[in-house]
Amino acid sequence: MxxxxxxxxxxxxxxxxxxxxxxxxxxxxxxxxxxxxxxxxxxxxxxxxxxxxxxxxxxxxxxxxxxxxxxxxxxxxxxxxxxxxxxxxLKQRTDNLKEVFILNENPALAIIRKVISNKNNNNPQKKLSSFEYKTYNKLIVSANPDSIQGRIDSSASYKDLKKRRINVDSSDYKFKEIISKQHLFQTEKVSQYQFGNNKLKETILGTKIAGFKQPIYEIIAFNLQSISVYDSKYELFETKYNNPVSNDALKDYNYKVLDTVPIKGRNTFMIYFKNKKKRKSSGLEGVLYIDQENYAIAKAVMRIKGVLDISGIHEFDYVPEEKIWFPGNTAFKIVKGKNEDDVKILGGTIQFDGDSEDAFTSRKKSASDFTFLLSESNNFDIHYNTATPIKDPSLYIEIKDDASKKTDTFWNKYRKDSLDFKSQKTYLLLDSISVKKRIESRLRFGRKVINGYIPLGPIDFDLKKLISYNNYEGFRVGLGGITNDAFSRNFRIEGYSAYGTKDGNFKYSLGSGVQIGKTTNTWLNASYAEDVREIASTFFAVDKRIFKIYDPRPINISTFYKYISWKANIQSKIIPKTEGIFELSRTYVEPKFDYLFNLNGKMYSSYIMTTAMVSLVWAPFSGFMQTPTGRNESDKRFPRFTFQYTQSLSNVLENDFSFAKIDFKTEYEKKYLDGQKTSIRLQGGYSIGDVPLTHLYNTMPNNLNKETIIQRITFSGRNSFETMFFNEFFSSEYLFFQVKHGFKRVKILKKVRPSLVLVTRMAWGNLEHPEQHVGLVYKTLNKGFFESGIELNKIYKGIGLGGFYRYGPNQLSRFEDNIAVKISYVLDLGL
CATH class of the missing domain: 2.60.40.1120 (Carboxypeptidase-like, regulatory domain)
Incomplete structure (x- = not known):
C-alpha cells in the first residue's frame, strides 16, 4: 500500500x-x-x-x-x-486620495455598499437570461527548480581508519533534476459551460491526464473555486466562506481603498478586504477591483492563508453591448502554509509535509516545501442570451464519451498557447513511466481495496466476507465476491458463503443483475439468501457500504434471527440528485432466541413476510457527474436525506402480517482545512400495524450487561449508544439525534497524536402493543435516553480510547453503571 x-x-x-x-x-x-x-x-x-x-x-x-x-x-x-x-x-506621501464620498465614513464602505446594491445588475447569472462559453483549463503540480538547493549530502563511518560505509542523501538533487525537465503532474481540459433557468452545467468535451489513458474522474470533478464572484458563499478549495460582497458582508469584513487603477480601459477602485476575526482560517482576505461607473467587480483576488496558502484570481472582460463584466480568465494556486501535521489534498494526490518532526528539532526542507498546484483557465467562444436548451440541466458535469480520445488536432485548436518543451516532456515521461510501472492498474487496484475488494481477474473478492465474530455464530469465516467489468459491463453475478463456528451452520447468498440503463446506472437484480441478522436493526437499502477490516459492534450481540429470502429489485439514478431502489421480497423469519409473537391469541415462533419497499437517498446540494461509465456523485454536499418505506402485501405468497414502516435519516457534515470536523445525524422510524420484535427498532445499543466497568470494555461503534445495554430498549417509533465535533490532532510525542472528539447522543421512542411480544424483558424510550462522551481517536497507530456517560431519566442508580469505556481503531490507508 x-x-x-x-x-x-x-x-x-x-x-x-x-x-x-x-x-x-x-x-x-x-x-x-x-x-x-x-x-x-x-x-x-x-x-x-x-x-x-x-x-x-x-x-x-x-x-x-x-x-x-x-x-x-x-x-x-x-x-x-x-x-x-x-x-x-515606499515612502508615504502627504497628499490624500480625493474624498468623493460621505464625510466621516470609510470610503471603502460606501463603495462596497454600492457593489452590494448593484449585484443583480452586474452578476451575469442574474442580468443575462442565458449564456454559454468554452473554457480551456490546464492544471499542474510543479516546482521552481531555482528554489531548490539540490545538494548531495554524504556521511561516512570509519573503523580502524578504513572507510566502512557511506550514506548518501541525494533527494534534493534528484528532485531538482526531475523538476527541471518536467512537471510532477499535468492535466488539460476543454469544457463548454451553459447557463439557463438559473442552472449552470459543464460539459467536458476533451480531457487529458499525463500518465493515464482513462480520466481520473475524482480530479476532473474537484471544485477548486467558485465560478461566480457574486454568490453569497464564495468557495475556495471545497470550503465555503461568506462572500465579501454578500448582503451581510459588512459584519464580517474590514475594507480599505488601496488605489485607483485602470483595467481594460475602465477606471477601478482597488479595495482591500480582510475578515474581522483574528484567526487566519476564519475568512477570506484579498482585493476587489470595482468599476467606478457601475460598481461591478472587474477583477477579484481571494485568498486563505493557514495550513495551506490558497489563492483564487478572477479576471473579467467588459462587454459594452451588454454593459457587463463577463468572466475571462481564472487562476487557482496552492502552496504550503504553516502546518505542523502532514496535509494531503486531492485524495492524497499531493502532500505537504509538516514543519517539524518533534517539539525540539526542525526538519530539513523537503520537496513539498517547494511544490505548488496551479490551475489556469481562459474562456472563449462566448455567446449571450442564447436560446439553446440545456440537456439534463440537473447534472453538474457531463463528460462526453470520446472526451479522453481527442487527437492533437483538437488540443492545438483550443489551447491558448502551444505547449512548451517542459509540458510536452511531462506527457512523454509520465506516459512512459505509467506504462512501465503499471500505474493505472495499480490505481484501479487501490480503489478496489479502499472499497473492500481484492480484484482477481473477472471477480472482485469481498474482504468483508473473509472473517468476523459475533456472540451467536462465533467466528464467521467465508468467501464472497462480485464480477467486474472484465467479466461484463452489463451483467453481474454476486454471492457469498459463510460458516459459523459456534452455531455450526452454513449461510449463503447468490444473485445476479443486468444493466438496463447505462446513463442512469439502472440495474435489474434478483437474489436468494439464507443467513442471520441482528434483531430490530435498521438497514437503509441505498446506503453505501463502508469497508472496515472488522466491524466491532456485533462481537457481543447474541440475539439474531434466521431468514430465507427471495428478492427482486430495480436500482436507478434516473431521478435527478437521487439514487433509488424499489424492491419486492418474500422472507421466512425464524428468531434464534426465546421469543414468540402474539397476534390475536395466536403465537408465532416463525413467520413469512412479503413486502414491497422503496428506498431513496436525496442529495439536493451535491453535484452529479455523468461519465461514460454512468452517473456519479462528484461533489458530495450536506445535508443529505434518506427515506425508506416498507409495506407488507396482504394475502401475497403466504404473508402472515399486515404492517407498514417509515424510516428516514438526515446527515450533515463539515470539514475544515485545519483538520477539524463537525457531523450531525438525525434519524427516526415509525411502524404501523402488526410488526414482530425482530423488525422493530433497538436504537443501536453497544454495551454489555456486566458488573464492572472493566468487564464492559468493548470496541466502540460509529453511531451507537455506548452506554445502552443490548436488548435494553425496543421501540415501534423512535427519534435519534447525534452531534460530533472532532478537533485537529494534538501532538504529544512523535508517534502519539490523538484526535479529540466530543460526542452527544439522545433518543426518544415508544412501543405500541407491548403485549404482542413474549419472551424478552425490555424497556421503552418514552422518557428519552441521553449520553455524552469524549473520544481520543488514533492515539497510537490508529488505536484510540473513549469514555461515555449516561444521564437523564434512564440514568442507572449506581454511578459506575452509567460509565462506558470503549476502544476504537481507525485504519488509515494513507489515501
Whole structure:
C-alpha cells in the first residue's frame, strides 16, 4: 500500500514564463505592504500578497516595473540582468486620495455598499437570461527548480581508519533534476459551460491526464473555486466562506481603498478586504477591483492563508453591448502554509509535509516545501442570451464519451498557447513511466481495496466476507465476491458463503443483475439468501457500504434471527440528485432466541413476510457527474436525506402480517482545512400495524450487561449508544439525534497524536402493543435516553480510547453503571 501511495503522490496536478522577477514591498518601517500594485510598461501587472511578496512573469524581457500603493509615493524600478529579487521600500506621501464620498465614513464602505446594491445588475447569472462559453483549463503540480538547493549530502563511518560505509542523501538533487525537465503532474481540459433557468452545467468535451489513458474522474470533478464572484458563499478549495460582497458582508469584513487603477480601459477602485476575526482560517482576505461607473467587480483576488496558502484570481472582460463584466480568465494556486501535521489534498494526490518532526528539532526542507498546484483557465467562444436548451440541466458535469480520445488536432485548436518543451516532456515521461510501472492498474487496484475488494481477474473478492465474530455464530469465516467489468459491463453475478463456528451452520447468498440503463446506472437484480441478522436493526437499502477490516459492534450481540429470502429489485439514478431502489421480497423469519409473537391469541415462533419497499437517498446540494461509465456523485454536499418505506402485501405468497414502516435519516457534515470536523445525524422510524420484535427498532445499543466497568470494555461503534445495554430498549417509533465535533490532532510525542472528539447522543421512542411480544424483558424510550462522551481517536497507530456517560431519566442508580469505556481503531490507508 505504501508503494501505491508513493505512486499516487508522484502523479499529482502554469505555464512557466520566460522572464520572471521576485521581490517584496515594504513601508519605511520595514513592514510589508499587502496588495501593492506592480506594473510594467506593457501593462503586465500583478499585486503583492499579504506578506508584501510578489512574482512578476512575462513572455518578453522586463526592463523596469512600477510599484504603487495608496498613500505612498509611486516608485519606478529598473531591472538588471543578473538580479532576480528586488526589495522595494515606499515612502508615504502627504497628499490624500480625493474624498468623493460621505464625510466621516470609510470610503471603502460606501463603495462596497454600492457593489452590494448593484449585484443583480452586474452578476451575469442574474442580468443575462442565458449564456454559454468554452473554457480551456490546464492544471499542474510543479516546482521552481531555482528554489531548490539540490545538494548531495554524504556521511561516512570509519573503523580502524578504513572507510566502512557511506550514506548518501541525494533527494534534493534528484528532485531538482526531475523538476527541471518536467512537471510532477499535468492535466488539460476543454469544457463548454451553459447557463439557463438559473442552472449552470459543464460539459467536458476533451480531457487529458499525463500518465493515464482513462480520466481520473475524482480530479476532473474537484471544485477548486467558485465560478461566480457574486454568490453569497464564495468557495475556495471545497470550503465555503461568506462572500465579501454578500448582503451581510459588512459584519464580517474590514475594507480599505488601496488605489485607483485602470483595467481594460475602465477606471477601478482597488479595495482591500480582510475578515474581522483574528484567526487566519476564519475568512477570506484579498482585493476587489470595482468599476467606478457601475460598481461591478472587474477583477477579484481571494485568498486563505493557514495550513495551506490558497489563492483564487478572477479576471473579467467588459462587454459594452451588454454593459457587463463577463468572466475571462481564472487562476487557482496552492502552496504550503504553516502546518505542523502532514496535509494531503486531492485524495492524497499531493502532500505537504509538516514543519517539524518533534517539539525540539526542525526538519530539513523537503520537496513539498517547494511544490505548488496551479490551475489556469481562459474562456472563449462566448455567446449571450442564447436560446439553446440545456440537456439534463440537473447534472453538474457531463463528460462526453470520446472526451479522453481527442487527437492533437483538437488540443492545438483550443489551447491558448502551444505547449512548451517542459509540458510536452511531462506527457512523454509520465506516459512512459505509467506504462512501465503499471500505474493505472495499480490505481484501479487501490480503489478496489479502499472499497473492500481484492480484484482477481473477472471477480472482485469481498474482504468483508473473509472473517468476523459475533456472540451467536462465533467466528464467521467465508468467501464472497462480485464480477467486474472484465467479466461484463452489463451483467453481474454476486454471492457469498459463510460458516459459523459456534452455531455450526452454513449461510449463503447468490444473485445476479443486468444493466438496463447505462446513463442512469439502472440495474435489474434478483437474489436468494439464507443467513442471520441482528434483531430490530435498521438497514437503509441505498446506503453505501463502508469497508472496515472488522466491524466491532456485533462481537457481543447474541440475539439474531434466521431468514430465507427471495428478492427482486430495480436500482436507478434516473431521478435527478437521487439514487433509488424499489424492491419486492418474500422472507421466512425464524428468531434464534426465546421469543414468540402474539397476534390475536395466536403465537408465532416463525413467520413469512412479503413486502414491497422503496428506498431513496436525496442529495439536493451535491453535484452529479455523468461519465461514460454512468452517473456519479462528484461533489458530495450536506445535508443529505434518506427515506425508506416498507409495506407488507396482504394475502401475497403466504404473508402472515399486515404492517407498514417509515424510516428516514438526515446527515450533515463539515470539514475544515485545519483538520477539524463537525457531523450531525438525525434519524427516526415509525411502524404501523402488526410488526414482530425482530423488525422493530433497538436504537443501536453497544454495551454489555456486566458488573464492572472493566468487564464492559468493548470496541466502540460509529453511531451507537455506548452506554445502552443490548436488548435494553425496543421501540415501534423512535427519534435519534447525534452531534460530533472532532478537533485537529494534538501532538504529544512523535508517534502519539490523538484526535479529540466530543460526542452527544439522545433518543426518544415508544412501543405500541407491548403485549404482542413474549419472551424478552425490555424497556421503552418514552422518557428519552441521553449520553455524552469524549473520544481520543488514533492515539497510537490508529488505536484510540473513549469514555461515555449516561444521564437523564434512564440514568442507572449506581454511578459506575452509567460509565462506558470503549476502544476504537481507525485504519488509515494513507489515501
Amino acid at each position: 505504501k508503494l501505491f501511495c508513493l505512486f499516487t503522490l508522484f502523479f499529482t496536478l502554469t505555464l512557466q514564463a520566460q522572464f520572471q522577477i521576485n521581490g517584496i514591498v515594504n513601508d519605511p518601517k520595514n513592514k510589508p505592504l499587502p496588495f501593492a500594485t506592480i506594473t510594467t510598461l506593457d501593462n503586465n501587472n500583478t499585486i503583492t500578497d499579504v506578506d508584501g511578496k510578489f512574482t512578476l512573469s512575462s513572455t518578453v524581457k522586463i526592463n523596469s516595473f512600477t510599484v504603487s500603493y495608496i498613500g505612498y509615493q509611486t516608485k519606478n524600478i529598473s531591472v538588471s540582468d543578473n538580479k532576480k529579487f528586488y526589495s522595494v521600500s
